[in-house]
Amino acid sequence: MNITLFYHSILSDWNHGNAHFLRGVVRELQERGHQVQVYEPKNGWSLQNLIKGYGEEKLEELQSYYPGISTNFYTLETLDLDEVLADTDLVLVHEWSEHELVKRVGEHRKQNDYKLIFHDTHHRAVTERESMAKYDLSNYDGVLAFGEVIRDLYLQEGWTTKAWTWHEAADTSVFYPHENEGEYDGDLVWIGNWGDEERTAELHEFLINPVKELGLKAKIYGVRYPKHARKSLANAGIEYGGWLPNYKAAEEFAKYKVTVHVPRRPYVQALPGIPTIRPFEAMACGIPLISSPWNDSENLFTPGEDFLVARTGEEMKQHLQTILTNKEKAKELAAHGLETIRSRHTCAHRVDELEKVCEELGIETAKIYLTQNEQSPA
Template identity: 25%
Template sequence: MRIVILGLSITSSWGNGHATTFRGLVRELVRRGHDVLFLERDVPWYASNRDMPRPPWGRTELYADLADLRARFTDDVRDADLVIVGSYVPQGVEVGRWVQATARGIPAFYDIDTPVTLAKLSRGDFEYLSPDLIPGYRLYLSFTGGPTLRKIERELGSPAARPLYCSVDPELYEPRNCVAKWDLGYLGTYSADRQPTLERLMLEAAREWDAGRFVVAGPQYPEEVRWPANVRRVEHLPPPEHAGFYCAQLFTLNVTRADMVLAGYSPSVRLFEAAACGVPIISDVWNGLESVFVPGEEILLARTEKDTLGYLRDMTEADRRALGAKARARVLAEHTAAHRALAVEEYAREASRGAASGTPLDRVIVKR
């Protein structure tokens, strides 16, 4: 296929989780023989923080504004087999209207922020998507699966809402022979809605277990957060250092945004990254997690600090390693960027036929 993707960013992972998702997807689509053009709005905050200014897969072009986009890339959009507009694209509503009016192929929306998007729509905030655009996208690709997909179809009028979860690059995330520095670690930017869970599952555990070694990496935590003495803080951790960070932990903690907990079926990329490194994950609880990992066998669930401490202090080394290995096997079998590229192909074929596949939407997982 000839594919055009208009996304938030592929050149800069600064302050966003979109770039790594697009990098893996574009790379794998190109490996499978597709012609991919990625179009990114040239904005100052990414221009000064580009960690991949020239992605080596497909073609990446920057555009200055809507007029520049139309002037230079109308032919590409018109002639493409599949045109994907991502969430949080600047002036996304105007971009979407132009794509739907121009594309002869399949126009699609890729929502990397589905619970946030739906919350914004419900309060009339049409920053990058408006209700009238949804029926015009023949595919609505979503980071959230489960019942949310039915809502997008039945209440918002999408012809086909399909799960396209985040993924992991197994070439970058794999087990390493690292010295275990910490009993439990957490990687994530500060979020007010995540902080109570982080407090409950990690910081309270740290206060109860003085001998435990804990670490939190990520920016923007307010000064008033009271960090126990046995919790180390890392203000910023560049993506190339993530795998080594995971591998230096005996367990890693996953904490989910409140909107995603409510929606369910919203696995974060941190889940897949840590699992690909073979590091056992202790996670908060949300609907649909069991469709991604088997609780007790591939992931550990915690509701209180006592649950966390029970895993950290009581699990045998053999059981810990076995759980991490099973989680890694699951990710490699179902959740790599290569699987997502195959899913895009399948959904595009389905959309081109104009018929539903009949497969329950939250169970669509394409395997190699």
């Protein structure tokens, strides 16, 4: 297939978690012989923050992890959809896109025979419903939603007539266990952004306070940490590492004995079944994971076997002590989580699902399922 993707960025993951999944999906599609073009807005905020804070050399570093990764920059004023979408079979437009782009691509679809899908990977359908309702999806063939609750909402609100659940997953070409000879830099590592005050209390209860009270050696990576947050880390003896390129996370996980997952409040309260991408990636790296509560209503994992669940800060302390003192338990937990990812939750699994959607929409099966001999150059 010829596939065109409109996303915020594939180059930058600065406060932009969708780049994690997008990179893995694009690579998997290309390896199967599909032709993929990514378009992102010129001067997008994530890429601009990355370059401003860390320089363009980070884009060169990205190439060593994703050889040949590329994008096309556009502005709404100069975007020629006739040119961009000539001979395309499938178009995905991400929900971070401007309303005008979503509408224009939909209007273009009316005059052409490619398939057009909207891809939603955020909680705004619940927390910013008025803005999401303004997206004109009338000419779209359907919606890919990263959880059943989001998929159902699109159907209930009448925003679309077709929708599929398409969870994020781990890009196992980058996220896999790295060798460790038993020499660790510390006990606990956490990789995540502060979260616009969406999980401040939770971060204190399930991460900062347990580390402080247990006297653990810990390091935290992420961006948009306000002064009061950095002060809390310092008071707990936690080292703050700033932004970490996502493709380096696997190397960091290998340097520590345990990590935790602290989901943002909207996902816990209103969006059960959506873990976001961080736990997928952690388990793919073979590090023991402990999570604060979230409802795995779609049975993606087996809580207690793939990861431990701490319902309170006190329980988090108990679980951390268990993992840090019981090597066999830690090894067993990590192995179970890793096997679950490899068997069900990789980008290859998600591309399998996407290809099934394409088949349902009527794209020629010869284009969807390329044989080894028929593959065009990636």
